[in-house]
Amino acid sequence: xxxxxxxxxxxxxxxxxxxxxxxxxxxxxxxxxxxxxxxxxxxxxxxxxxxxxxxxxxxxxxxxxxxxxxxxxxxxxxxxxxxxxxxxxxxxxxxxxxxxxxxxxxxxxxxxxxxxxxxxxxxxxxxxxxxxxxxxxxxxxxxxxxxxxxxxxxxxxxxxxxxxxxxxxxxxxxxxxxxxxxxxxxxxxxxxxxxxxxxxxxxxxxxxxxxxxxxxxxxxxxxxxxxxxxxxxxxxxxxxxxxxxxxxxxxxxxxxxxxxxxxxxxxxxxxxxxxxxxxxxxxxxxxxxxxxxxxxxxxxxxxxxxxxxxxxxxxxxxxxxxxxxxxxxxxxxxxxxxxxxxxxxxxxxxxxxxxxxxxxxxxxxxxxxxxxxxxxxxxxxxxxxxxxxxxxxxxxxxxxxxxxxxxxxxxxxxxxxxxxxxxxxxxxxxxxxxxxxxxxxxxxxxxxxxxxxx
Amino acid sequence: xxxxxxxxxxxxxxxxxxxxxxxxxxxxxxxxxxxxxxxxxxxxxxxxxxxxxxxxxxxxxxxxxxxxxxxxxxxxxxxxxxxxxxxxxxxxxxxxxxxxxxxxxxxxxxxxxxxxxxxxxxxxxxxxxxxxxxxxxxxxxxxxxxxxxxxxxxxxxxxxxxxxxxxxxxxxxxxxxxxxxxxxxxxxxxxxxxxxxxxxxxxxxxxxxxxxxxxxxxxxxxxxxxxxxxxxxxxxxxxxxxxxxxxxxxxxxxxxxxxxxxxxxxxxxxxxxxxxxxxxxxxxxxxxxxxxxxxxxxxxxxxxxxxxxxxxxxxxxxxxxxxxxxxxxxxxxxxxxxxxxxxxxxxxxxxxxxxxxxxxxxxxxxxxxxxxxxxxxxxxxxxxxxxxxxxxxxxxxxxxxxxxxxxxxxxxxxxxxxxxxxxxxxxxxxxxxxxxxxxxxxxxxxxxxxxxxx
Numbered sequence: 001x002x003x004x005x006x007x008x009x010x011x012x013x014x015x016x017x018x019x020x021x022x023x024x025x026x027x028x029x030x031x032x033x034x035x036x037x038x039x040x041x042x043x044x045x046x047x048x049x050x051x052x053x054x055x056x057x058x059x060x061x062x063x064x065x066x067x068x069x070x071x072x073x074x075x076x077x078x079x080x081x082x083x084x085x086x087x088x089x090x091x092x093x094x095x096x097x098x099x100x101x102x103x104x105x106x107x108x109x110x111x112x113x114x115x116x117x118x119x120x121x122x123x124x125x126x127x128x129x130x131x132x133x134x135x136x137x138x139x140x141x142x143x144x145x146x147x148x149x150x151x152x153x154x155x156x157x158x159x160x161x162x163x164x165x166x167x168x169x170x171x172x173x174x175x176x177x178x179x180x181x182x183x184x185x186x187x188x189x190x191x192x193x194x195x196x197x198x199x200x201x202x203x204x205x206x207x208x209x210x211x212x213x214x215x216x217x218x219x220x221x222x223x224x225x226x227x228x229x230x231x232x233x234x235x236x237x238x239x240x241x242x243x244x245x246x247x248x249x250x251x252x253x254x255x256x257x258x259x260x261x262x263x264x265x266x267x268x269x270x271x272x273x274x275x276x277x278x279x280x281x282x283x284x285x286x287x288x289x290x291x292x293x294x295x296x297x298x299x300x301x302x303x304x305x306x307x308x309x310x311x312x313x314x315x316x317x318x319x320x321x322x323x324x325x326x327x328x329x330x331x332x333x334x335x336x337x338x339x340x341x342x343x344x345x346x347x348x349x350x351x352x353x354x355x356x357x358x359x360x361x362x363x364x365x366x367x368x369x370x371x372x373x374x375x376x377x378x379x380x381x382x383x384x385x386x387x388x389x390x391x392x393x394x395x396x397x398x399x400x401x402x403x404x405x406x407x408x409x410x411x412x413x414x415x416x417x418x419x420x421x422x423x424x425x426x427x428x429x430x431x432x433x434x435x436x437x438x439x440x441x442x443x444x445x446x447x448x449x450x451x452x453x454x
Numbered sequence: 455x456x457x458x459x460x461x462x463x464x465x466x467x468x469x470x471x472x473x474x475x476x477x478x479x480x481x482x483x484x485x486x487x488x489x490x491x492x493x494x495x496x497x498x499x500x501x502x503x504x505x506x507x508x509x510x511x512x513x514x515x516x517x518x519x520x521x522x523x524x525x526x527x528x529x530x531x532x533x534x535x536x537x538x539x540x541x542x543x544x545x546x547x548x549x550x551x552x553x554x555x556x557x558x559x560x561x562x563x564x565x566x567x568x569x570x571x572x573x574x575x576x577x578x579x580x581x582x583x584x585x586x587x588x589x590x591x592x593x594x595x596x597x598x599x600x601x602x603x604x605x606x607x608x609x610x611x612x613x614x615x616x617x618x619x620x621x622x623x624x625x626x627x628x629x630x631x632x633x634x635x636x637x638x639x640x641x642x643x644x645x646x647x648x649x650x651x652x653x654x655x656x657x658x659x660x661x662x663x664x665x666x667x668x669x670x671x672x673x674x675x676x677x678x679x680x681x682x683x684x685x686x687x688x689x690x691x692x693x694x695x696x697x698x699x700x701x702x703x704x705x706x707x708x709x710x711x712x713x714x715x716x717x718x719x720x721x722x723x724x725x726x727x728x729x730x731x732x733x734x735x736x737x738x739x740x741x742x743x744x745x746x747x748x749x750x751x752x753x754x755x756x757x758x759x760x761x762x763x764x765x766x767x768x769x770x771x772x773x774x775x776x777x778x779x780x781x782x783x784x785x786x787x788x789x790x791x792x793x794x795x796x797x798x799x800x801x802x803x804x805x806x807x808x809x810x811x812x813x814x815x816x817x818x819x820x821x822x823x824x825x826x827x828x829x830x831x832x833x834x835x836x837x838x839x840x841x842x843x844x845x846x847x848x849x850x851x852x853x854x855x856x857x858x859x860x861x862x863x864x865x866x867x868x869x870x871x872x873x874x875x876x877x878x879x880x881x882x883x884x885x886x887x888x889x890x891x892x893x894x895x896x897x898x899x900x901x902x903x904x905x906x907x908x
Contacts, residue, residue: 007532013464078461079540079834086533108562110834112873152831172626172876178883179830179876376633377606380533380564419566419873422626422633429632 004100007089009251011082018069021242023277023348024235025065026284029355031235031347032322034060035453037311043319051220051228053129056122059236067239069121076120076153080109081243085251090378092398099401099408100257101394104248104275105381106415111176113384113416114271115146115231118240122229123150133157133226135219137187137212139267140166140338140386141173142416143231148182158182159226161189161215164207166338173420187212194218194315208331209268209342214315221317232268233312233321233346241274244413249278257409259289261397264413265389266293266302266360267339269346275413280357291358293349294393296368298437299332301325301345302353302360309453312344320451323350326438327446333436335365336424337385343446363392364435369428371395372418384416385424458554461543463705465536472523475696477731477802478689479519480738483809485689485801486776488514489907491765497773505674505682507583510576513690521693523575530574530607534563535697539705540868544832546852553855553862554711555848558702558729559835560869565630567838567870568725569600569685572694576683577604587611587680589673591641591666593721594620594792594840595627596870597685602636612636613680615643615669617795618661619788627874641666648672648769662785663722663796668769675771686722687766687775687800695728698867703732711863713743715851718867719843720747720756720814721793723800729867734811745812747803748847750822752891753786755779755799756807756814763907766798774905777804780892781900787890789819790878791839797900817846818889823882825849826872838870839878 024030036043048057059067069077088101106114126134134156138144144160151158160182167174167186174184187207188195194214198205205211213230220228230237245262252258262279264272276291283289293302301324310325312318325344326332332341345353352358372388374395375381383391390412401408418425427433478484490497502511513521523531542555560568580588588610592598598614605612614636621628621640628638641661642649648668652659659665667684674682684691699716706712716733718726730745737743747756755778764779766772779798780786786795806812826842828849829835837845844866855862872879881887 007529008467010464010467013462075461110836149834153834171880172873175876175880175883176836176873179827179836179879181831373633377635380603380607382564382630382633419626419630422629425633426625426629429629 003255004257006087006255009085009254011247011251013078013082015250016074016077016081017243017246018074019066020069020239021246021278021281022062022065022067022239023280025063026281027351029351031351035309035320037316037318037320040453051217053125053131053227055125055129056236059239060234070124073121073124077243082247083108085248088379091375094374094378095395095398095402097398097402098405099398099410101398102252102411103414104244104411106244106413107417111142111145111149112419113142113146114241114244114274115143116149117243117274118231118237118270119146119150120153121240123147123154123156126227127154127156131156131225131227133159134229135159135216135226136229136231137161137209137216138231139163139209139341140384141170141420142339144182144184145173145176147229148177148180151182152180159219160184161187161212163187163209163212163338165334169423170420187215189215192218194317197315205331206334208314210314210328213313214317217313217318232270233344235348237270238273238277238346238348241270242277244274245276245278248275248411259411260408261290261292261410263292263294263390263393263410265340265386265415266295266345266349267342267386269349271413271415273346273349276358283357292393293358293360294389295360295362296335296337296340296389297362297364298335299326299341300362301343303362304443306447307350307354308450310344310450320453321347323347324353326443327449329449330443330446332438335436336421337389339386340389361393363389366433366435368392369433373428381414382418382425383414384418385421387415390414457709458711460541460709463539463708465701465705467532467536469704470528470531470535471697471700472528473520474523474693475700475732475735476516476519476521476693477734479517480735481805483805485805489763489774491770491772491774494907505671507579507585507681509579509582510690513693514688524578527575527578531697536701537562539702542833545829548828548832549849549852549856551852551856552859553852553864555852556706556865557868558698558865560698560867561871565596565599565603566873567596567600568695568698568728569597570603571697571728572685572691572724573600573604574607575694577601577608577610580681581608581610585610585679585681587613588683589613589670589680590683590685591615591663591670592685593617593663593795594838595624595874596793598636598638599627599630601683602631602634605636606634613673614638615641615666617641617663617666617792620792623877624874641669643669645669646672648771651769659785660788662768664768664782667767668771671767671772686724687798689802691724692727692731692800692802695724696731698728699730699732702729702865713865714862715744715746715864717746717748717844717847717864719794719840719869720749720799720803721796721840723803725867725869727800727803730812737811746847747812747814748843749814749816750789750791750794750843751816751818752789753780753795754816755797757816758897760901761804761808762904764798764904774907775801777801778807780897781903783903784897784900786892789890790875791843793840794843815847817843820887820889822846823887827882835868836872836879837868838872839875841869844868
């Protein structure tokens with residue numbers, strides 16, 4: 001095995017990508033355009049300009065294969081990039097599998113997840129266009145933390161609407177954002193009309209990403225100096241994350257490896273996109289490769305949702321997008337993987353799934369935590385509950401490889417650590433982690449409320 | 455400036471030290487031997503063998519300059535070492551100082567602090583000698599976390615006595631240790647005679663490192679398959695930490711720098727030792743260099759303590775050691791920097807301070823948190839409250855350099871991150887961080903109770 005008998009593959013700093021890879025350039029069918037929730041027609045640039053800077057609107061629509069990473073963003077990437085690629089030797093041994101399992105670890109930066117790859121870029125572009133404040137939503141708190149730090153670097157104010165269930169479950173995430181000067185509000189809140197409307201109708205709601213997005217979008221749309229920033233789903237966010245896969249390819253090349261399977265957890269889709277898209281580039285040229293998005297059974301957007309136009313937010317003020325969706329009214333149960341509780345999915349990831357280019361799997365909460373603890377004890381890193389979905393998927397594939405006696409190469413994205421999720425782990429050890437799924441009735445109902453776009 | 459205009463200095467994996475540096479070999483006056491608390495005479499090896507493996511007892515006494523790092527330990531070091539060295543450009547800019555500030559960041563490993571450097575070595579040596587379980591104490595939880603993970607790697611059971619104030623303040627640290635399979639007990643506890651004795655006398659005590667050490671030592675001494683592991687103070691622990699300074703020297707060399715000042719926070723002394731000792735090697739050969747240990751005013755061992763023989767633990771069952779001490783009865787106030795709440799100090803660090811080779815400074819809690827938040831906002835890393843003492847010290851030295859118009863080079867050890875200390879930060883932002891110092895009366899009293907040795 002020689003070269004592959006490694007614990008960690010370290011890439012030289014000179015190899016930090018200088019360009020992001022835009023998978024849209026190579027897709028057989030491109031994602032549909034965003035529609036306006038006001039007019040029901042394709043969104044005009046000026047409509048998007050109320051909440052996004054021009055440069056990001058342009059990135060959202062570009063079909064160029066490579067997009068330059070601005071120098072100030074790249075300089076900040078140097079703080080922690082290239083991130084390490086590990087071979088999961090401990091886990092392989094535990095599973096007694098002939099598969100070789102690798103993981104790219106995005107948790108070594110200050111905010112502990114991949115989200116910083118995009119938040120730095122978004123803060124930079126907004127600053128360049130004279131914006132003073134960014135409003136955003138956060139589920140698990142990873143995106144809010146990442147945007148808080150990015151705003152601190154570029155001297156922007158930052159307002160975070162945090163899904164109520166996470167706000168209560170993760171007080172430390174709040175304090176984290178406070179440390180970087182952000183203001184954090186439990187969503188739904190009385191600060192916005194959207195929030196007030198939801199609270200009137202559902203006073204006991206635990207909130208959802210869809211609602212928090214509505215609040216942040218309204219905040220941005222009603223303040224001239226304020227823009228909105230989204231931590232996943234949109235094309236430009238997926239674009240920024242491709243540094244993950246681009247580095248991983250180089251790291252595997254260094255040890256003469258190429259993956260049979262790449263996997264990542266999938267909520268809005270950005271960390272999956274980040275790892276998988278650069279490998280799909282090869283797949284489009286004929287390389288054999290499986291790319292698998294792993295989601296929770298409690299919020300099974302790809303595996304149980306519908307490929308249709310839908311609102312990205314619950315109060316229907318943001319753009320309408322063609323994607324896999326559970327319906328904008330769908331409110332997932334309060335699983336600990338708060339970052340995967342989104343009713344929709346990236347339009348690009350959705351199109352790729354629809355076209356059979358990528359696969360999807362879903363797992364229930366308890367088996368995911370079983371996998372997380374197995375991983376922690378063998379690899380020494382406590383994973384975020386979101387990332388643990390990728391671990392569960394990788395373990396399943398490694399066990400299949402064992403059954404078949406095949407030395408498969410599996411690469412997954414460990415998108416973040418679980419330092420801020422210790423209450424979830426404590427619940428697990430106390431036997432209080434439940435498999436709480438959705439009600440079929442609720443899903444049926446919310447799928448009946450999709451907007452009619454051609 | 456050229457070469458020095460960097461954000462981060464990355465060292466190749468091949469440069470991970472193969473040997474630890476033993477400063478004792480070069481000291482003009484060596485630290486005194488450990489005495490037996492039972493006989494009042496120099497401790498016999500067989501007495502120490504009740505709680506330590508032979509290999510570590512040998513390391514404790516060795517005067518060899520270099521000690522080989524065992525291959526299995528070195529392989530685990532590869533998981534995160536070499537750790538990055540950063541130039542604190544953001545902080546320099548904020549302070550508008552001509553000083554160049556660098557920091558070695560030991561928080562990138564799974565347990566978030568430098569402690570893993572020694573816990574892996576200690577678990578390894580104990581495993582080699584057939585031990586089944588390690589008992590230890592932990593203050594802030596960093597050492598307990600590091601030993602839990604190390605025991606998980608080497609398949610040893612792990613029992614952690616956690617100082618009560620930290621046990622209550624840091625529930626997430628407990629869950630962290632549970633994740634790696636350790637059992638965690640609030641100290642003082644009813645599990646040991648030492649704990650029972652303290653609880654009878656002081657039922658409301660918040661605990662101290664001194665008490666928790668007594669409990670862990672008793673646990674080890676009364677179980678044949680169990681040894682004791684200490685996270686700081688002892689010579690072999692300081693030895694294991696020297697990988698920090700050895701790497702830092704190479705990293706500074708890469709950019710043609712050499713420090714005028716090296717600084718680290720100092721509780722038991724191991725992270726200070728780790729950074730400073732390899733530089734002291736140069737100082738002993740005539741290089742000009744200041745090495746400064748930074749401690750809290752609430753537990754000012756070097757700056758206000760006495761250089762004398764004292765018990766290392768509160769219940770007087772562990773070895774007696776010549777060191778700076780506040781008295782084994784001294785119980786510091788419940789400051790958030792739990793890792794610095796130890797009444798004594800490393801015998802080596804103490805001897806060096808006594809001989810005027812190193813300096814010491816102390817700072818109060820509030821000004822330390824001011825510095826921590828300044829650092830977080832400019833450098834993007836939330837420091838552990840312990841490590842923030844080094845930051846405060848570095849800021850003060852950088853401001854002095856500014857006043858003097860001198861381009862000093864300052865290197866400090868950022869020994870760990872503050873992800874598990876967010877309640878402390880939340881207190882800070884709510885205006886609830888107080889400067890709680892010791893009472894002069896208490897100190898006087900506890901200094902009156904030192905044992906009479908020679």
